[in-house]
Amino acid sequence: MSTGVLEQHGDGPGVAPHVEAMPLAIGGNHSLGSVVDSIGDIATCVKPHPREWYIVFAAGFAMFGMFAVAVTYLLTMGTGIWGINVPTAWGFAIINFVWWIGIGHAGTLISAILLLLHQRWRTSINRFAEAMTIFAVMCAGVFPLLHMGRPWLAYWLFPFPNNFAMWPQFRSPLAWDVFAVSTYFTVSVVFWYVGLIPDFAVLRDSSPTKIQKWIYGMLSMGWRGSAYHWRRYEKVYLILAGISTPLVFSVHSIVSFDFAVSIVPLWHATIFPPFFVIGAIFSGFAMVLVLAIPLRKWYHLEDFITDWHIDCCAKVMLATGMMVSYGYFSEVWMAWYSHSEYEWGTSKQRMFGPYGWSFWCLIFCNFVVPQILWVKKWRMNSIVLFSVSIVALIGMWFERYVIVITLTREYIPAAWGRYAPTIWDWATFIGTFGMFFTFFMLFVRYVPMISMTEIRELLPKKSGGRDGHASAEGPP
Amino acid sequence: MSDAAANHTPVVSDTPEHRKALLDGPQKFALRVGLIGLIAFLILSGIYYGAEANETAKVQQPFLSFLSGWMFWTLVGLGSLFFLLVQYVTGGRWGILLRRPLESNCRTLFLVSLPLFLVVAATMIMGEKSIYWWARHHHHMHHHVEGEAKPESDAKKEKTQIAAAKVAKHGDDSIFNNISPHLEVDEDEKVNDLLNPTFTVIRGFLYFAAFGLLIFVMLKKAMTAEYHDNLDVARTARFSQRYVGSFGLFVFAIFMTWIATDWVMSLEPTFTSSMFPVIMFDNAAVTAYAVSLLTLLYLKRKGEPRFANLFPATEQIHLGSLMLAFTLAWTYFNFSQYMLIWIGNLPEEIPYYLKRTRGGWGWYASLAVLFHFPIPFLLLLFRRVKSSPNALRNISAMLLVVVFFDEMWWIQPSMSHEHAPKFYVLMDVAAWVGIGGAWMFVFFGQLKKHPLLPAREMYLLEAYHHGH
Numbered sequence: 047m048s049t050g051v052l053e054q055h056g057d058g059p060g061v062a063p064h065v066e067a068m069p070l071a072i073g074g075n076h077s078l079g080s081v082v083d084s085i086g087d088i089a090t091c092v093k094p095h096p097r098e099w100y101i102v103f104a105a106g107f108a109m110f111g112m113f114a115v116a117v118t119y120l121l122t123m124g125t126g127i128w129g130i131n132v133p134t135a136w137g138f139a140i141i142n143f144v145w146w147i148g149i150g151h152a153g154t155l156i157s158a159i160l161l162l163l164h165q166r167w168r169t170s171i172n173r174f175a176e177a178m179t180i181f182a183v184m185c186a187g188v189f190p191l192l193h194m195g196r197p198w199l200a201y202w203l204f205p206f207p208n209n210f211a212m213w214p215q216f217r218s219p220l221a222w223d224v225f226a227v228s229t230y231f232t233v234s235v236v237f238w239y240v241g242l243i244p245d246f247a248v249l250r251d252s253s254p255t256k257i258q259k260w261i262y263g264m265l266s267m268g269w270r271g272s273a274y275h276w277r278r279y280e281k282v283y284l285i286l287a288g289i290s291t292p293l294v295f296s297v298h299s300i301v302s303f304d305f306a307v308s309i310v311p312l313w314h315a316t317i318f319p320p321f322f323v324i325g326a327i328f329s330g331f332a333m334v335l336v337l338a339i340p341l342r343k344w345y346h347l348e349d350f351i352t353d354w355h356i357d358c359c360a361k362v363m364l365a366t367g368m369m370v371s372y373g374y375f376s377e378v379w380m381a382w383y384s385h386s387e388y389e390w391g392t393s394k395q396r397m398f399g400p401y402g403w404s405f406w407c408l409i410f411c412n413f414v415v416p417q418i419l420w421v422k423k424w425r426m427n428s429i430v431l432f433s434v435s436i437v438a439l440i441g442m443w444f445e446r447y448v449i450v451i452t453l454t455r456e457y458i459p460a461a462w463g464r465y466a467p468t469i470w471d472w473a474t475f476i477g478t479f480g481m482f483f484t485f486f487m488l489f490v491r492y493v494p495m496i497s498m499t500e501i502r503e504l505l506p507k508k509s510g511g512r513d514g515h516a517s518a519e520g521p522p
Numbered sequence: 523m524s525d526a527a528a529n530h531t532p533v534v535s536d537t538p539e540h541r542k543a544l545l546d547g548p549q550k551f552a553l554r555v556g557l558i559g560l561i562a563f564l565i566l567s568g569i570y571y572g573a574e575a576n577e578t579a580k581v582q583q584p585f586l587s588f589l590s591g592w593m594f595w596t597l598v599g600l601g602s603l604f605f606l607l608v609q610y611v612t613g614g615r616w617g618i619l620l621r622r623p624l625e626s627n628c629r630t631l632f633l634v635s636l637p638l639f640l641v642v643a644a645t646m647i648m649g650e651k652s653i654y655w656w657a658r659h660h661h662h663m664h665h666h667v668e669g670e671a672k673p674e675s676d677a678k679k680e681k682t683q684i685a686a687a688k689v690a691k692h693g694d695d696s697i698f699n700n701i702s703p704h705l706e707v708d709e710d711e712k713v714n715d716l717l718n719p720t721f722t723v724i725r726g727f728l729y730f731a732a733f734g735l736l737i738f739v740m741l742k743k744a745m746t747a748e749y750h751d752n753l754d755v756a757r758t759a760r761f762s763q764r765y766v767g768s769f770g771l772f773v774f775a776i777f778m779t780w781i782a783t784d785w786v787m788s789l790e791p792t793f794t795s796s797m798f799p800v801i802m803f804d805n806a807a808v809t810a811y812a813v814s815l816l817t818l819l820y821l822k823r824k825g826e827p828r829f830a831n832l833f834p835a836t837e838q839i840h841l842g843s844l845m846l847a848f849t850l851a852w853t854y855f856n857f858s859q860y861m862l863i864w865i866g867n868l869p870e871e872i873p874y875y876l877k878r879t880r881g882g883w884g885w886y887a888s889l890a891v892l893f894h895f896p897i898p899f900l901l902l903l904f905r906r907v908k909s910s911p912n913a914l915r916n917i918s919a920m921l922l923v924v925v926f927f928d929e930m931w932w933i934q935p936s937m938s939h940e941h942a943p944k945f946y947v948l949m950d951v952a953a954w955v956g957i958g959g960a961w962m963f964v965f966f967g968q969l970k971k972h973p974l975l976p977a978r979e980m981y982l983l984e985a986y987h988h989g990h
Binding site: 217295299303306307308309314315316317318319320368372375376377379380383384385386387389420 | 707712772776862866868
């Protein structure tokens with residue numbers, strides 16, 4: 047029966063019913079030069095920056111100022127100005143820490159894991175996603191430091207020989223966090239910088255002013271583009287990708303241990319590590335979309351960040367959103383199955399207690415709304431996708447809120463309490479947005495936000511590229 | 523006929539006779555091995571029945587061993603269902619070669635696993651001789667022995683009795699003393715509303731029915747997409763497969779959780795771990811993948827020209843890397859579960875690991891970890907290993923064995939074997955081999971029924987390899 051199918055129809059490859067048109071990694075008709083013109087000229091300010099850049103930067107910088115005020119007041123008065131109390135000793139600080147650090151994960155996933163998996167769609171988005179990672183980790187790091195109350199003693203977190211004979215508690219995942227997050231930050235910065243070196247060299251050679259040539263020249267560390275340079279560059283890039291890959295999992299797993307090693311009902315859940323990692327990727331991709339959609343419009347980068355890239359990110363969001371939702375199901379199911387008074391009791395509190403609204407809010411944001419992404423038409427609609435991403439970011443923030451708020455009602459009712467953030471909690475949290483957007487906008491202004499080197503490799507051979515590493519799947 | 527279509531000559535050689543010649547040999551071999559395994563299992567069970575002094579344990583042990591073997595092969599089917607659903611949703615190149623073995627495994631789930639579920643269902647309704655504590659507990663609650671006082675309705679008293687019975691049964695074993703009556707878990711309620719025998723048996727059949735419906739719809743659509751003469755109809759079928767597949771994955775995740783809870787996790791009275799279904803899923807994925815990979819490598823070794831061309835070293839490296847990923851995931855999931863339970867040290871959870879690290883099980887577990895993580899990890903890191911058909915075959919086979927020993931480790935220590943004849947391990951292996959033989963016999967039979975490659979999508983793979 048099957049033997050005759052092809053002959054009967056006389057079709058070529060088009061007979062495969064599920065195949066659509068090959069997606070485009072690069073649109074337009076670009077050459078090696080036009081890539082630099084389109085991307086490099088933004089960084090060297092040859093192209094004027096759009097008005098939106100100034101608006102976002104100004105807003106970000108204003109919020110950053112608010113952050114400075116909030117932190118100054120905090121350092122003057124102490125953490126009592128926050129809403130934290132007993133039992134909810136971890137308030138906004140841990141929620142925001144986990145939320146920001148989760149956002150960072152998408153950057154590392156895109157730059158490292160997708161590189162190892164030979165996913166070509168990472169190329170246009172990896173650079174700014176890595177920048178996002180670095181700034182997000184900086185925002186995250188602020189919170190535990192401030193929450194310590196005496197951030198000037200933060201070096202006590204590191205094990206060093208001292209007169210007090212005082213060491214960190216090595217069985218505490220909070221101490222593991224110190225190592226995990228600082229390693230993650232270091233590797234992310236190195237990975238990002240190594241990837242930037244050939245691009246800095248291009249800018250050095252194409253910058254119009256002397257000072258730019260000098261600065262980019264310093265940053266490119268003597269890159270001449272010789273075969274030796276390329277060979278070592280590709281090797282070190284691959285090695286760094288290999289080092290970064292486990293970090294995607296380890297950092298957020300350790301963050302999840304902060305909760306899961308306790309014996310607080312619903313915190314002590316063995317599924318937490320993968321559940322947190324997936325949630326991190328979900329929120330990270332939401333942030334990537336929140337940044338990519340306006341950027342490509344404002345800077346007319348549709349040729350490089352094509353609909354295909356946006357679609358891939360949306361699909362990852364949908365998939366990870368479903369996995370995170372499985373986590374919510376699993377938590378409730380296991381709490382009920384255990385027939386443990388406290389597990390199930392706390393679950394009921396979580397769903398129907400005084401903070402029940404936040405649980406349903408997270409279900410709405412992370413499970414219900416992303417279902418929209420099943421429909422290709424809506425995935426392709428920038429406004430819809432942008433809105434879904436914002437909702438997902440809110441949902442993932444609520445996820446951590448719901449976890450932390452569990453502390454208000456756990457074991458003995460006599461120890462129950464309430465938690466509400468103060469204006470200073472909000473000011474610090476919103477202030478970190480200011481920090482993030484200030485740095486990110488400066489990055490957009492002075493650093494090529496898309497890797498010119500890698501885009502050039504994707505170009506067809508006749509335009510001077512490498513045909514996307516000679517892959518037969520590449521665009522014509 | 524266009525040039526591109528002319529390249530599809532392999533399809534012509536894919537005749538039933540051809541497949542029969544290829545697969546008859548291993549099918550007969552599977553039948554023989556299966557029969558030997560089943561006979562060995564029956565004989566060993568008989569000997570065990572005579573050798574074991576404990577009246578309850580002599581009945582329980584064969585069922586427990588059977589569960590070990592049956593669960594393994596059921597997971598092969600479930601893992602295949604998972605990969606097939608993902609393949610239908612994403613349509614990745616990786617799944618084109620794997621599709622037929624996966625489909626055959628899914629069909630085998632119904633032809634082998636479902637009938638044998640009757641044996642597992644039987645032990646669920648066997649009352650005080652069941653391998654499941656809840657079935658015994660249910661029996662005690664509802665069928666008290668005449669002449670004795672009716673069991674107290676007071677949950678606390680009931681629990682004290684069970685705890686005392688456990689201590690009496692297992693001797694002065696401190697592991698079991700840990701399950702003390704002051705635990706916060708209400709066992710009576712647990713048995714009443716979820717783990718009562720009737721409901722659990724019905725749920726078991728429901729899982730099979732739901733998965734059966736899913737597989738039926740999916741394979742029907744697959745047939746339409748692959749063979750229907752009208753290309754528009756075929757295309758519509760392929761697109762609808764994506765949606766059915768997505769919905770299927772949703773159902774799969776939830777049902778897999780319930781299956782893990784009902785059939786394995788509930789062997790322990792108070793053990794609850796949200797990671798456990800995930801670990802079980804990972805094992806299912808590894809075994810399904812290993813069985814499919816072994817099939818492909820066999821076809822390649824047999825000199826099947828298409829497999830030699832379409833399954834070259836580069837493709838092997840891709841599929842081997844996926845195996846590496848699942849091995850790493852297993853380690854990650856297991857370490858997380860173990861570390862969190864160890865550090866929490868709660869009386870509900872910790873007995874699970876205490877039982878499984880004492881009385882020889884500790885050595886056993888360490889060996890299982892060694893062969894499940896460091897060895898395959900170090901081997902699969904190297905492209906040379908992944909591109910060697912023999913090495914990849916040996917690693918896949920090793921993982922099949924290791925996953926079986928891992929699953930045995932979940933199941934067997936739920937009973938105390940302190941005074942038991944030690945050859946019960948052989949019973950597990952015999953059950954595994956016996957059911958495995960039956961499984962592979964049916965599997966090869968199913969594989970023979972359809973062309974070994976999905977013709978309409980082969981060009982994707984061919985284009986890829988020509989490009990290299």
